[in-house]
Amino acid sequence: MAETCRTKLEAAVLILSFFFQSGIIIPISSECSGEECRSIVFKEPIQDKVIKGHLIRLEEVPHQGSCNVLCYMEPSCVSINVGPSQAKGGNYICELNNASDEIPGSSYLQSKEDYSHLSIENPCSSSPCFNNGTCRAGYTDKGFRCKCPLGFTGVHCEKACSLDFEDGIGRWKMTGRAFIYQPTFGDNPVARKRESAQLQGNWWVGGAEKRTSESDPAGGECRSIIFKEPIQDRVLKGRLIRLEEVPHQGSCNLLCHKEPNCVSINVGPSQGGSYTCELNNASDESPSSFNLQSKQDYTHLSIENPCRSSSCFNNGTCQAGYTDKGFRCKCPLGFTGVYCKRACSFDFEDGVGGWEMTGRAFIYQPTFGDKPVARNKSAQPQGDWWVGGAEKRPNESFPVGGQHPDEADKPHGTLTSLCFRIVGKNISFLIGGGCKVNEVRAELIVNNQIVRKETGNCLENMTRKSWDVEEFIGQYAQVKLVDETSGSWGHINFDDLKGDIICPHDFDGKN
Ligand SMILES: *[C@@H]1O[C@H](CO)[C@@H](O)[C@H](O)[C@H]1NC(C)=O
Ligand SMILES: *[C@@H]1O[C@H](CO)[C@@H](O)[C@H](O)[C@H]1NC(C)=O
Ligand SMILES: *[C@@H]1O[C@H](CO)[C@@H](O)[C@H](O)[C@H]1NC(C)=O
Ligand SMILES: *[C@@H]1O[C@H](CO)[C@@H](O)[C@H](O)[C@H]1NC(C)=O
Ligand SMILES: *[C@@H]1O[C@H](CO)[C@@H](O)[C@H](O)[C@H]1NC(C)=O
Ligand SMILES: *[C@@H]1O[C@H](CO)[C@@H](O)[C@H](O)[C@H]1NC(C)=O
Ligand SMILES: *[C@@H]1O[C@H](CO)[C@@H](O)[C@H](O)[C@H]1NC(C)=O
Ligand SMILES: *[C@@H]1O[C@H](CO)[C@@H](O)[C@H](O)[C@H]1NC(C)=O
Numbered sequence: 001m002a003e004t005c006r007t008k009l010e011a012a013v014l015i016l017s018f019f020f021q022s023g024i025i026i027p028i029s030s031e032c033s034g035e036e037c038r039s040i041v042f043k044e045p046i047q048d049k050v051i052k053g054h055l056i057r058l059e060e061v062p063h064q065g066s067c068n069v070l071c072y073m074e075p076s077c078v079s080i081n082v083g084p085s086q087a088k089g090g091n092y093i094c095e096l097n098n099a100s101d102e103i104p105g106s107s108y109l110q111s112k113e114d115y116s117h118l119s120i121e122n123p124c125s126s127s128p129c130f131n132n133g134t135c136r137a138g139y140t141d142k143g144f145r146c147k148c149p150l151g152f153t154g155v156h157c158e159k160a161c162s163l164d165f166e167d168g169i170g171r172w173k174m175t176g177r178a179f180i181y182q183p184t185f186g187d188n189p190v191a192r193k194r195e196s197a198q199l200q201g202n203w204w205v206g207g208a209e210k211r212t213s214e215s216d217p218a219g220g221e222c223r224s225i226i227f228k229e230p231i232q233d234r235v236l237k238g239r240l241i242r243l244e245e246v247p248h249q250g251s252c253n254l255l256c257h258k259e260p261n262c263v264s265i266n267v268g269p270s271q272g273g274s275y276t277c278e279l280n281n282a283s284d285e286s287p288s289s290f291n292l293q294s295k296q297d298y299t300h301l302s303i304e305n306p307c308r309s310s311s312c313f314n315n316g317t318c319q320a321g322y323t324d325k326g327f328r329c330k331c332p333l334g335f336t337g338v339y340c341k342r343a344c345s346f347d348f349e350d351g352v353g354g355w356e357m358t359g360r361a362f363i364y365q366p367t368f369g370d371k372p373v374a375r376n377k378s379a380q381p382q383g384d385w386w387v388g389g390a391e392k393r394p395n396e397s398f399p400v401g402g403q404h405p406d407e408a409d410k411p412h413g414t415l416t417s418l419c420f421r422i423v424g425k426n427i428s429f430l431i432g433g434g435c436k437v438n439e440v441r442a443e444l445i446v447n448n449q450i451v452r453k454e455t456g457n458c459l460e461n462m463t464r465k466s467w468d469v470e471e472f473i474g475q476y477a478q479v480k481l482v483d484e485t486s487g488s489w490g491h492i493n494f495d496d497l498k499g500d501i502i503c504p505h506d507f508d509g510k511n
Contacts, residue, residue: 038075039138040072040121042119043118044118046117048115049116050083051097051101051109052108053099053108054108055097056077057363058093059093059094060091061093062091063092064082064092067096068080071096072138077097079097079100079117080094080117080118081116102122123135123144124144130156130157130158131148131149132149133149133157149448165183165205166201166202174421174473182205183206184203184209223260229301230301235266235278235295236264236266236302239286240279241259241279242279243277245276246276246277247274252265255277260319261281262279263282263283264280264284264302266299268298269297283308303321306318307320307327312329312330313329316329316331316340346496346497347382347496348365348366348386355418356415357415359483360406360413361414361415361491362389362415364392364404365394365415366394367385367392368385368393368398369400371388372390373400377461378460380430381493382430382495382496383496385495386430386494388433389411390403404491409486416478417480418478419476419478421474421475422446422469422473422474422501423502424499425468425473425500426466426467426499427444427497427500428466428497428498428499429479430462430463430495430496431456432456432457432460432462432493433492434483434489434492436485439483440455440456440483440484441455442480442481442492444478445477445479445480446475447475456489477501479497
């Protein structure tokens with residue numbers, strides 16, 4: 001993960017540094033998709049000046065232009081200070097700032113010899129975001145986008161509650177499973193050759209639907225199966241979904257088609273003159289080899305069944321005849337992706353994922369391996385990767401034993417998870433490190449409020465702690481790791497957030 005990012009960054013620096021001579025950044029299409037694409041324009045450099053007090057972070061860079069790229073890649077960066085580096089080799093110091101020279105009511109520019117300051121043209125200087133939304137310059141055709149706090153939506157975070165579902169289900173409360181994939185994009189039943197749902201706008205609540213993003217195939221619920229040759233005087237037993245009486249043999253094929261788990265049928269004579277139709281959830285090729293048995297006057301028909309090779313992980317149910325792969329996996333709660341391989345990434349095995357960082361405490365996270373072992377302690381992480389606020393081992397080949405270069409306890413910062421949805425009573429996680437809850441902690445945030453706090457035991461090793469969240473079932477939440485002390489035990493360890501949570505649709509992967 002870290003490696004991929006680094007490779008990407010270097011590529012971007014190489015490709016883009018050419019353009020910085022003109023002061024203009026041209027976003028590369030491979031770096032961005034849809035509305036996440038950032039496009040910023042730097043104004044003329046101002047010599048011997050810097051902006052102070054709004055540092056996001058400081059980096060050493062090989063060229064001045066690399067600093068522009070770093071700013072481009074950091075969503076909250078709106079200006080940079082570039083200066084000479086003390087380090088040998090003639091590199092530059094690059095300071096990324098979250099304020100630009102246009103921020104009203106103040107003049108942040110201060111003199112500093114040999115430095116130059118570059119601000120971008122900053123639409124955020126007019127404070128377009130309401131309700132404590134965070135403005136990010138360079139996005140969308142408006143030139144900015146607002147990151148809204150939970151409970152607010154809309155371009156300017158001006159909408160407190162969504163009644164038209166255009167911005168998601170907002171604060172609607174959910175129980176059960178009927179609405180877990182809502183809202184639905186587009187007039188999806190149309191694609192299933194039903195009558196139109198005649199929705200308003202692009203999004204609506206369709207209890208039978210699943211099309212949680214524009215890129216989900218419309219009519220993803222459409223099934224396409226192919227029956228093989230009938231086998232006379234044979235049936236498949238022991239895997240009956242249900243039995244129906246049908247007027248024609250062909251009606252049985254149709255019933256099978258409409259039943260997502262049906263992969264074979266037995267058709268036989270009925271007492272009443274029409275046919276008996278048995279729908280089965282295994283076919284003649286299924287692995288557990290349900291041999292066909294003799295039964296006179298019956299016919300067995302299996303479909304061509306891609307599910308025989310059990311393609312779904314994590315106990316997902318394979319359903320034949322869907323998507324261009326010929327099957328789809330119905331995933332249990334907490335798993336997503338085509339093969340149900342993706343869990344909400346809250347165990348850090350694939351990096352910090354969408355967790356958002358402020359400050360410096362977590363800049364080297366996640367940490368590989370049970371690294372404090374090198375200091376003769378154990379953090380007892382789950383898997384290979386975890387968050388250790390005092391650690392610096394950002395990859396496997398990095399030497400074991402080093403600490404955060406700012407010192408173990410000194411740096412402050414936060415690390416905030418993606419929004420997830422609470423679907424049951426219990427959330428648990430591993431936590432270690434400091435033990436003063438007002439200094440270092442994990443917070444649960446629901447509706448913009450801190451509703452739970454937990455801290456470590458002043459031991460490096462992590463122990464599992466849990467929160468009772470029954471009162472928040474159906475709501476969105478985030479976990480935020482907070483380190484706001486530099487004193488003794490001023491760091492926090494954290495890993496493996498799990499329990500009754502699911503990823504909301506915005507973050508569902510397509511694997
Ligand atoms: C590991 O991290 C170090 C420091 O960030 C870096 O220099 C090195 O190239 C990384 N190695 C791999 C294999 O990613
Ligand atoms: C900008 O960064 C400073 C730290 O340098 C921080 O205190 C401040 O909250 C940040 N402001 C915004 C709007 O992010
Ligand atoms: C915005 O933040 C300020 C300061 O934290 C707080 O007093 C105010 O209530 C917040 N406004 C909203 C709408 O959340
Ligand atoms: C198939 O149906 C049988 C009942 O006939 C049931 O016991 C079994 O769990 C079902 N298997 C699957 C994979 O749905
Ligand atoms: C899958 O189901 C089996 C049997 O119910 C269970 O033992 C196993 O833990 C489940 N696996 C996952 C990843 O949920
Ligand atoms: C850590 O423990 C090992 C064996 O238990 C010992 O050899 C080593 O000297 C210890 N290191 C430190 C820094 O205490
Ligand atoms: C919550 O889940 C954790 C981990 O499975 C478990 O240790 C804890 O006892 C559970 N809490 C409750 C109240 O069920
Ligand atoms: C946690 O670490 C302490 C000190 O290193 C040790 O005494 C204790 O046994 C450890 N706890 C567990 C559960 O391993």
